[in-house]
Amino acid sequence: MLTNNFEEIIMTDLCFYQPEHGKELRGFSLPDEQMQFTRLPNKAIDQAIQDEKMHPVVVLSGNTAVGFFILHYGEGIRSFTDNPNAILLRSFSINHIHQGKGYGKKAMHLVPEFVIEHFPDIDEIVLAVNEKNLAAKQLYEKSGFQDKGNKRMGPKGMQYILHYHLDAKK
Template sequence: MTNTRLTFCNEIHEEALLAFHLPPEQEKFTAMPNEALKKCEEDPGRHPVVIEANGRTVGFFVLHKGENIGDFTANPNAMVIRALSINHPEQGKGFAKDAMLQMPQFVSDHFPEVNELILAVNFKNDLAKKLYEKVGFVDRGQIKPGPVGPQYVLHYDV
């Protein structure tokens, strides 16, 4: 059993995040942590979060709220999950599922006003879509264009 936890990103995670590796077939679907962190510096509505397991940095994502999520929803209390990835050597160990199961409580603890989580997943990224649906995200039929093709927009009521 792993001890997986979510924590806000800080300097101690930087080296591990910069060393993140994804194979090309995965990298096309997400922003790498270093790219996502740059956007977080530019947009105060973006909050970088690290997935730790047994004291190691194994994953990363961004929680994004505010006016810049209008292409996902009109709900002012929604939060978008962006750039979720698990470092390639750490994949297949259940870390993404553990993180997704912890996310509603993490968001409620740190952003009590948020009542909905939203994420987009590329049509061709079946594994990710199945994971998100398994942990309770719902496909309500919303589709948006993405950088490498259409994306399903999935919702989770907090």
């Protein structure tokens, strides 16, 4: 069946980072206005390799790495939440050449199932978004994240802490 809705035909998947993704992820670019709010994947991967509680995740379209983020748990996320069963989503980005195609939205809708599958003890996903990054905040809220009024000072200004409660149906 043919469709005029491009989003319906986007083939997107999430997987843990593998070395074969490295070349594409090192080639990521972001506009300056987005760079102030996130890190490029190569910087985030370097940090994650040093910390066993950080798990780099790749957003795939077919075999092409179009996006990236880190899932982080443990004591290192206590400035974001005091829930010991939470995981922090950080460094989310979609490569500039792939933006505007629905990959970010699709990836955010896949994250809860991915977390439930790979981190069965986690009951909440949290993330921080800069108060000036309204487009990202809207994306996260449309994907089911909730603003419960929690804020923190981040490296580039005040951040909203958003929450996604995972259902107990695991």
